[in-house]
Amino acid sequence: MLVKCPECQAEVSDSALKCPHCGKQLRKPKRGFFGKIFLWLFYLFNVLMLLWLISGMNATSEIANQAVTEAEKAGAAIGTGIGITMILFVWAIGDIITGLLALMTRPKA
Numbered sequence: 001m002l003v004k005c006p007e008c009q010a011e012v013s014d015s016a017l018k019c020p021h022c023g024k025q026l027r028k029p030k031r032g033f034f035g036k037i038f039l040w041l042f043y044l045f046n047v048l049m050l051l052w053l054i055s056g057m058n059a060t061s062e063i064a065n066q067a068v069t070e071a072e073k074a075g076a077a078i079g080t081g082i083g084i085t086m087i088l089f090v091w092a093i094g095d096i097i098t099g100l101l102a103l104m105t106r107p108k109a
């Protein structure tokens with residue numbers, strides 16, 4: 001289907017993002033199918049990691065509360081540190097991967 005360019009009145013395809021005659025932007029570029037999936041994956045991943053971090057902190061603080069001796073408390077603290085570090089590490093790696101995928105599939109003008 002052909003539409004008229006509002007700028008130069010030339011007939012352009014309605015699927016064109018830009019007028020081929022005057023270069024006016026006709027429509028905003030949209031994300032493709034995979035672009036949407038990767039973007040949602042990126043958001044979903046961040047939400048899941050946040051939930052994991054919160055639940056991880058809750059679980060380890062419960063262990064720390066139940067610890068009686070100083071050695072047990074120290075062990076729980078170290079365990080928490082390792083656990084949180086691991087979560088943050090996985091989070092960072094996953095964010096880079098899903099972020100890059102979302103970036104690569106972003107719409108081009």
Ligand SMILES: [Zn+2]
Pocket residue numbers: 005006007008009010019020021022023024
């Ligand atoms: Zn035009």
